[in-house]
Amino acid sequence: MTTDLARSRFDAVLLDLDGTLVDSVRDLMDALNAVLRDEGLPPVDPAQTRAMVGDGARKLIERALQAMGGNPARAPDLLPRFLAHYEPIASRHTRPYPGVVETLRSLTGAGFALAVVTNKPAQATRLVLDGLDLSPLIAVVVGGDTLEQRKPDPAPVRAALRQLGATADRAVMVGDNHHDVEAARAAGVAAIAVSYGYAHRPVHDLGADAVIDDFRDLPAALRALPR
The missing domain is CATH 1.10.150.240 (Putative phosphatase; domain 2)
Incomplete structure (x- = not known):
């Protein structure tokens, strides 16, 4: 997978939490x-x-x-x-969706920098990540109370990019809802939507560059997006 992922034009992946990484x-x-x-x-x-x-x-x-x-x-x-x-x-019943842990490990192993960008408060986010042993895989957390702005405002996406030392053209936002795609678009970042989350409208109407039905499909989607 590492060799395949090297063909992707991305080196940073920004991830929503609830409805994307975990069912909470x-x-x-x-x-x-x-x-x-x-x-x-x-x-x-x-x-x-x-x-x-x-x-x-x-x-x-x-x-x-x-x-x-x-x-x-x-x-x-x-x-x-x-x-x-x-x-x-926060992590009593919450669990990662199928394929999340192994896919995140593959991404970090391939050299991708990972951030969680969520509207959930930062402390609660860290408690979920810690409780599910996901924290070692995530370099940056930008929560809903980290800044004055929240998604769909692009400020949290830009803050994550700055902390990762990444550029917008080499980053992708992965989320389940319209505010993920809108924040990504406003920040100049590519967007991938997951179909299994908590979308408030049909996921194929969100305007993402790609839609995946399983988190394990993320590496293939990263490779498929045009350079």
């Missing part, structure tokens, strides 16, 4: 339901949680409050409580 719905749902219970509101189910994920913890809380009859304006005040529930269980 159960742990997010459990923390969210603890907050909703504290607010006297009914719980959300896995399908509802899945549809709410992708734009950071505060937006997740806001969407849950809206859906369950609460006050969405309470979301900023409830964020610390949500994180207090979530961080201790």
Whole structure:
């Protein structure tokens, strides 16, 4: 695989977390339901949680409050409580998608620099990566609270590139949702979308350069993108 990957024009891969590297719905749902219970509101189910994920913890809380009859304006005040529930269980049920670990190892072995660029808070992101033994494979983490801006703003992508010492023309963003593709486009970075994640719209309508159905297809997609 190393020889094949050498034919790619990329040397840096930026990765979304939830819905791209890991399936985190159960742990997010459990923390969210603890907050909703504290607010006297009914719980959300896995399908509802899945549809709410992708734009950071505060937006997740806001969407849950809206859906369950609460006050969405309470979301900023409830964020610390949500994180207090979530961080201790961040990797309890969360697992990498099939092929993620071996593919990341192959990429790092081939000399690729890897970063996680996510709208999830940075501390929670690191807890997930640590809990799943993915941290040694990831050189840089840019979370949803690392900067004032979050995806789809290109600033987090550019920050990751700076920290990796990479250039936009030799980097690709891999994600499951529209904000991943939009951030990549705005930063001048190629985009690959995964079809198995938490997309809020049809994945083939996101405008990515390629769509993969399995994370193990990423090396082939990297090779196939034009130089």
